[in-house]
Amino acid sequence: MGLIAMMTAISLGALAVEPSERLADPALESRAREVSKALRCVVCQNESIDDSNAELAKDMRILVRDRINAGDSNQAVLDYMVERYGDFVLLKPRVMPTTIALWVAPAVLLALGLLVLIRTMRRRAMAEPTALSSDEALKLKRLMDGAP
């Protein structure tokens, strides 16, 4: 999709986790994957640390695993990263004053659209009989002129 600049360092790795990084416990490992997928690679263009091949992304993945191993909850690990990098590092923006507009937008847009829809329908129903369409005008003309 799109065309790619030659300047950007593109991470091409297949899902970038390496066998040696993985945790022994599959439940913990899958949690680590989940958290990694939610964290943005800060040196890449729009990738999660789970997808990225970058060195820093790898180190972050290992850090995530260490913390999960040490008993942190998923949320605690995410909070740790946000404390250091800001909200930029979360791929799913938290609901907070600066993102309320974002989260509320879909519902608001839908409601607005519905409102306009209903109002237009109502107004139209109350309007006078509508103008004839071109088909109908033609039909009327035929009738009036007595054409077969």
Added chain:
Amino acid sequence: MRGRLVFLLPLAIVGALMLVFGKRLLDVGRGEDLRILPTVLLDTPVPDMALDAIPGRGRNPDGLTDEDLRGEVALVNIWGSWCVACLAEHPVLNEIAKSGVVPVQGIAWRDSPAASLGWLAKHGDPYARIGQDPKSRAAIAFGVTGAPETFVVDRQGVIRYKHTGPISPEAWERTIKPLVMELSK
């Protein structure tokens, strides 16, 4: 009449968007790098850390802990022998160290001791103390996204400023040095 206003809505929205885009373009045109991530650690204490010294450096004391960053104003510079931009700023760091205005503490990021020492031997060693950070633990704690990055830390060990990218002589004279002088009072 109100009906007519609805028809102006698309135009109004587009107009607002154009203004925002225009502003952004001007920002980029003026040299703002949109990829720099501003730090969220301003006015927070330096993260806890205990980094080993580089074996063979021979300086005593060496290694870097957060305690070392309390008691005097200091620069914390994150660098690596693999980093081209670090080479660009190194003469400036050497000058700063020579002038004695403020100590430069170093964090060797993702480097082997041999590589670090070799690089310093070749280009000069301005650092008072250096801590090794092979696994990016300190870098992540500082919210670093690339090298070089430099932090200004005050007497209480609170981060007061972050400079992303190589320090140019202008950046030192105009921004960092005045801040350091201010904090040293």
Added chain:
Amino acid sequence: MIAELGHFALALALPVALIQSIVPMMGAARGVSAWMDVGRPAALLQLALVTTSFSALMWCFINSDFSVVNVFQNSHTAKPLLYKISGVWGNHEGSMVLWILILAAFGAAVAAFGGNLPERLRARVLSVQGMIGLGFLLFVLFTSNPFLRIDPAPIEGRGLNPLLQDPGLAFHPPMLYLGYVGFSMAFSFAVAALIEGRVDAAWARWVRPWTLAAWTFLTLGIGLGSWWAYYELGWGGWWFWDPVENASFIPWLTGTALLHSAIVVERRETLKSWTVLLALITFSLSMLGTFLVRSGIITSVHAFASDPARGVFVLLLLGIAVGGSLTLYAIRAPALEGGGLFAPISREGGLLINNLLLTTAAATVLVGTLYPLLAEAIGLGKLSVGPPYFNAVFIPLMTPLLLLTGVGPFLAWKRADLSGALQRLKLAFVTAIAVFAGVWLLTGGGLGAIAAAAGMALAAWLGAAAIVEWLSRASLNGMPSLSRVLAMPRAAHGMTLAHLGMAVVIVGITGASAWKEERIEALKPGQHIDAGGYRFTFDGARRTDGPNYEAVQGTYTVTKDGAPVAVLTPERRSYAQPPQGTTEAAILSTFTRDLYAVIGEPDGDEGAFVSRIFIEPFVPWLWAGVLMMGLGGFVSLTDRRYRVGAGRRASTVAAVQAAA
């Protein structure tokens, strides 16, 4: 020499575009046929000139003329011919020339095949096309000239990004641009109609083929891009909600809405101003996408090298085109009201809800894409809006739409009997429930399996409803009848095919998202990975080299219960110019899944390599579904009514008037 010829042709196209923009428009305003007639030859001449220019650029690439800066920066003698050709549009300047070429082609198509259009409408449409062309020609000639020379000429070029040296990606931009730029026709028709002050059924009928064509190409273009990402980027993902991907998806959403609302205008002459607005917006969004990608204010893997100066130019273009057309809309559209009344429960009502949901979805994706930019601009700090957000808001919007798509075709115009329609859909409903239950049980029941089962059920609902609807029209006395099938308008078949394709796509999306399996291991030769019921045994790796790269190729033997299934040979390539690596995954597609193997870095000294195996269930359905949708579009395009209908009506009216 050739480069200068190309440059000259492009420069010549500028005055032609100017004439095409002004003269026919004035002719239409004053009713001077001679002036209006200028539009057709002007459009054809434009096409000829831009084709010459584009061909000249292509010649330079094919012959590796490195004295041309653009060729030097983007090509290399060792590149295979196909990629020398596709390198023409693999960069900003060349791709803009392609944009203009397609714009000119559409204009010329109206000139050549628009004989049944009323004179004034055609003149105005060509005029607006000319104006758009003028804007982009100015952009290219003044900020993005591909024909600039360099002296002395370098011996070798810098090469094309290896990621772009791929057949899928070679054709992705042309396909995409055919879509993007195709919507310029709807835009031009809309502006022409607003100037004329009249939107009627005939207008809708004339606009539809162009909109259909553009929509079909855009659908295929987006699908091609996704497919490329899937097999090239190496982790089996196919959609990332990246800003540039969104930039192509948003006009697709509004374009789909446009397609459907135009039906209402055609049949019932209502929803006129809304349809016109959609036509204006869809192309505006295409242009917005162009702006975002090339201006540098959005970070994306896909973005061109940023250049704020160009960004300013495109922003101005955008401002004039979009601002101008929307101002015209604000002035003229209120006079367009009127048209048939309809009850809320009716086909019109259904299509209205279709439009509501699609445009809300488009607006939502737009907000999500632009939010980080807007937030930063007003000082709210840096934010990321990534896939988790988009998935969370997009799916709830699309689900009711897909449910509705099953019901819609059963609703009558003006006033529909909902319970009657639902009665006829009983079979589809039962099918959906059965699929839900079946899938849910087969995948272990429990809370986690509900989402996937629901997705499959939705697909089953849509597919079954489409088939039932088609059968009900194609049947005589309860039995499908060939004569009825042949008598049905092509557009009906097209609709069924497209909706069915959508159902197939949903199967693909659900399967791939819910049941994907990944295994990563460092394998020594002889070791294996088990996944999805198959065994992948690593046989070793060897060096293979290509025309402009070195590669390591791994061999994986795939067996199922001991019986051999296939041998997969993924590669890891290393290009020299420019230095970059790529992964070439090996994919085996079966009916129900893809087996996807990637060879990674060597691990240790004993010949072990990091091996990644993905099992991607139903991904082939994803591509098949997109193809079906595209096919549906093409089939609809061949409907006789679009070629004959409008013209005939005009002559009938004339005949009646003459008889009176």
